[in-house]
Every structure is written in structure tokens, then in C-alpha cells.
């Protein structure tokens with residue numbers, strides 16, 4: 001899908017003109033309340049033209065939309081069909097995903113998954129998905145569908161990665177330069193208990209512009225098992241980025257809880273998850289699908 005919005009020029013640091021134009025357009029009428037992202041739909045997996053259009057309008061503006069429905073079935077075809085309506089078909093079927101690449105995020109007690117935070121009830125701090133993936137296997141879209149919310153907690157914070165870019169570039173364009181360097185961020189190799197390499201070391205930029213001119217971001221706020229290019233500017237840029245994410249007064253951060261039948265349709269935006277508690281009768285189950293495609297917004 002080709003991008004006709006001059007985004008690629010907007011992200012060129014050598015020419016501020018297109019950036020300022022794009023920035024102004026982006027921030028005009030930008031939603032500052034999570035309710036602005038909500039779209040009521042009858043059936044998320046069979047949206048009508050108007051419902052789809054309402055989702056796309058929000059995705060175009062904020063890289064995300066949240067649908068609200070009464071569909072509470074635990075059927076993995078729902079997230080798959082929902083995503084397919086937006087051109088999302090090239091699914092990232094990681095080794096922990098169970099069915100057709102759909103991950104059932106819930107508290108696991110017995111499977112291998114229990115060692116991974118998404119499958120516990122613990123909080124997950126700011127990140128984009130798949131920042132540890134090989135550079136040619138980046139996640140461009142992330143969808144969540146809630147079958148059942150936690151009894152208590154489990155809210156998400158969401159921040160459009162293009163807003164993070166704007167806040168950084170406005171503070172100091174050199175921060176963008178540092179974070180766009182191909183050696184900006186390194187995720188060390190992951191070793192299996194037997195010493196074999198499960199994933200190679202991945203070094204790459206935090207911000208990049210893909211072939212179609214769209215901005216992509218890799219980030220995690222964690223301090224362990226990650227290192228950055230060893231220079232003051234990169235260090236300052238990362239500090240400022242993390243300040244943006246932790247700033248309670250940041251009006252661009254959305255905070256809310258997906259209830260049963262609700263779902264997030266988004267590009268790979270920055271997000272968190274609060275810790276949560278299940279009860280005997282109410283256990284959190286979220287279907288997560290991740291794609292190598294972007295949402296078909298044109």
C-alpha cells in the first residue's frame with residue numbers, strides 16, 4: 001500500500017517544512033479522550049461499511065481505534081475475521097501463539113507460556129510489540145479482542161508512536177537523529193537453558209520509515225537486556241522518551257480497560273498493561289493478533 005500523505009518527507013530531518021505541515025495536520029482535532037476512539041459495532045468480525053469507516057477514520061488520525069460490541073464468544077475466528085476486514089492477513093505466528101497465530105492472553109499455570117509476562121497477571125511496562133524481532137520481521141499492526149476482562153485491574157495505557165515522535169522532535173530534532181541510527185538499540189541474544197541461542201542479537205533503530213513512507217517504532221522502557229548506542233545524545237533521547245511515557249500530565253496518553261466484546265485495532269503503538277486479579281468466576285482472556293501488514297487505510 002502506497003502512502004500518499006507525504007509522510008516520508010515529514011520524517012526527513014533535513015526538511016522541516018513537510019514535518020511542520022504534517023505535524024499541524026496531525027495535531028488538529030487530535031483526540032485527547034479515550035471515548036473519542038470508541039466505535040459501537042454490531043459484530044466486529046462483520047462490520048458494515050459505516051462501522052468500518054468510523055474505525056478507519058480513527059486509525060488514520062491516531063493509529064488506533066477501539067470497537068465496542070456485545071459479542072462475547074470465545075472464538076478465535078472473531079479476531080481473525082475482524083483483522084482481515086482491514087487488510088491484515090500476514091499474521092506473526094510466534095511460537096507461543098496457539099491457534100492460527102492468535103495468542104490467548106490469560107494466566108497460564110501449566111504451560112511453557114507461564115514463564116512469559118503476557119501470560120501472567122503482572123503489569124507490563126511501556127513497549128511496542130516485537131521490538132526484539134529481526135528487522136525484516138517487524139510487527140506493523142496489533143489487534144486485541146477481549147473475551148473476558150479481569151475481575152480487577154488489567155487496564156491499558158496507549159500512546160500513538162507518531163505523537164511520541166512529535167514530542168521528541170519538538171524537544172530536539174537531534175533526538176530523532178540519534179534514535180533513527182541503525183545502531184541505536186540492541187537487544188542481546190536470548191539463550192535457552194541448555195545454552196543454545198533461541199534468538200540472535202538484534203540491533204536496529206528505534207524510529208524507522210518503511211518503504212511506503214510510514215513511521216515505525218521499536219521501543220521498550222525496560223532497562224535490563226537492552227542497550228543503546230554509547231553516546232550522550234542517544235542516552236538523553238531515551239531519557240526524554242521515557243519521560244514522555246511516564247509523564248502523568250501527557251494529554252495524549254489514553255488509559256482504559258477493554259471490557260467483553262471490545263477490541264483494539266491499531267498500528268504498533270506504544271502500550272502498557274496494568275497488573276490484574278482474576279476471580280473464580282471472572283478470568284481475563286484477551287485474543288492478541290499481530291501482523292506484518294499495516295492496516296489498509298486507503
Ligand SMILES: [Fe+2]
Pocket residue numbers: 127128129271
Ligand atoms: Fe504488547
